[in-house]
Amino acid sequence: MDIFTIISVLVFMAAIFGYINARFLNLPNSIGLMVITILFTMIVFGIGYVDDTLINAERYIISQIDFKSVLLDVMLSFLLFAGALHTNFQQLKVQRWPILVFSTLGVLVSTFLVGVSMYYVLQLVGMDISFIYCLLFGSLISPTDPIAVLGILKKAGAPKQLETKIVGESLFNDGVGVVVFLTIYKLAAAGDGVIEPLDILELFGVEVIGGLVLGLALGWGTYKLMKSIDDYDIEVIITLATVMIGTLIAQKFHLSAPLAMVAAGLVVGNDTVRMAAMSKTTETYVDKFWELLDILLNTILFVLIGMEILVLSFTLDYIVAGLIAIPLVLACRYLSLLLPIKFFEKRLDFVPKTNLVMTWGGLRGGISIALALGLTEAMHRDLFLVITYVVVVFSIIGQGLTVEKLVKRITHVPQ
Template identity: 50%
Template sequence: MFQSFTIIVAFAALFSYINHRLLKLPVTIGILILSLILSAGFASLREFSPYLFQQACQVVDNINFREILMDVMLSFLLFAGAAHVNLKALKKERLAVFLFATLGVLISTGIVGVLTYFVLGAIGIHISFVHCLLFGALISPTDPVAVLAILKGANVNKSLELKISGESLFNDGVGVVIFLSILMVAEQGVEHFSFGEILHLLGFEAIGGLIYGTVLGFLGYYLLRTIDDAPKIEVLITLAIAMGGYSLATLIHVSGPLAMVVAGLIIGNRIRSDEFSDSSRAHVDMFWEMLDDMLNAILFVLIGLEMLTLSFDSNYFIGGLLAIVIILIARFISVGLPFSLMKSKEGSPLKTITVLTWGGLRGGISVALALSLPLSMPREVIVFITYVVVVFSILLQGLTIGKLVKKMKFSGSNI
């Protein structure tokens, strides 16, 4: 595994360099494109050099994508992403973020599940309704890793950026909880669960994660405050909060992703206050920014190389293209309905909803959740369709969101 990880890191460094010197695209998009080209090159070796192809597949298989993202990288990425969000500004958008991250995800899960069931059935791919709901749950949350990485260069105005980034940070945790709840129902049978039990499970995981994250955040803040101007120890404490806090969340069965978001928001905003020295702020910010960039590079190399594990099927590919349309429709409705409940001061709600729809990027978390499905379920088709949607989302939506924002005149400070 260490050798495989070394190879992945080397590719991440090489692709970052090539993108910086030649492609000059947003880092994550450039790395993903180069990784897909590399995967296509390895895939072409299947006929000419089976040994080299098998070796390439072994490198990818040795690093279990689901485990390395969900159990290792996600805590760092969410903590780092949340730590750089302005909490005071986010509070102004709290209603929008709350509605998009809860009601929006539930609406999208239902719409995607229903439409996928009928559309896939029409092209000869027969999947049970509960498995289609599972697909809806794993694909509906926008991915904070992809969203935060790509929004950096999109020149989106702060209000709209906070809606998109804040939603992606929280709906990730909500989406994982919904996915796990539906997965439990799918594995044990609907007859063994009541609606009340499902709501209780959702509530305990989500609310428990928020409370636990708040405790973690203030505990970390207290520890940091008592040793101000000891930057190396402060960095170590934040690292312990992200790693140990996430692991403990898994043991006590509360949402680790939500806990990391809340803890990151509290610690990140507190450390930027006047209570801490410039040296402390600089060291902690620099450490988490570097770690965030490094893990993002590795993650998008892994997403590109995951193509090697897929078995191409033309029907699955058509299903993936149709799923893209379904997900965009579901996203438009799931954003539009909650948006209509808010008293918006924005001039053109339709423009805002359009940008929110196109800016709802899917990423590695969706792929990881799909890969976590047991083999007894239609895992192969769900993974393939998820992969098609994610690649489209990152490449097409990610490359054009800045242009759409500019066209809609949402850039800069205008709103």
């Protein structure tokens, strides 16, 4: 089965499952697609006891796709650029300091809290796992996923300043979270090898600062090119080229491609840049193109997440550990946001119970699964992959289906 056939099958499944969701379930796309795909896979499992043709075909498709590489090296750049392109830049500017603290200090504190908690919890259930591997799990589960959260929050009708905090944090903590994961991964992989603190700072600094600088440069270059012409077809292609070439440059020089694409998207999507560089026709075509690409990649992503159940090694103790991890991860996120929110809430007029909404609305998604798939067997990959999958499925389905009611109840929006 060649690449074109696999992509065709995935797009076909995304279209059929999307139709079923839109026609019968009417759930947010990310939730509906994942629920339907998991149900489909479970049905295939059942049929497999009689005829294993379908399950073998599904397993073959999954085996031919490097989920970690596809998401982190390809899809994520497009999805983050599209998300940043449609983010309210003025609100983001007002909320820049809390978003910066949430996406850096918040991720680091959450990583440590989850790592420590999981270390002792796993000891209690009879699993002797080294602390560094628990910390590695903390780093991959702490970042919230902008891909999962964007559509759901918009549908919930959250106040703009609250939506900006959650979406803005998700856009940036995603890139920061990947860098934190890679840093701890390097420490864990070194074993008894010595890694100097300066090496860690260099890795972190080059990835984060280099990625942001690259993104700003790409955004400025894109703006200058679009400003010099008035041809909506070519201008759409220029934005597409920005993402593709920018991702290649970031990968070549070991910079953070996610942060670069967020920065580039924010520059190109800024109202000032839009008015100076885009005609109304161009603006419409650019927005519609990236909305369509965003929806297409999202549907494929959540179908893949649902299908990833086939690569998991389910055992009772792994599932128990995953169920315990759900409230633990939520509690650690709540605590990691507590001090920053207390510090900023009076200065920036926060919505009441911001911490509660940001905790419950901070969904985990494909990024966490992709990072977990990158673990080695020595890092207890099967265990942490099952725990991550359980947390992600609960996050997207459980939290995703109820965050709208929570937002409306807290902000007193009529239901």
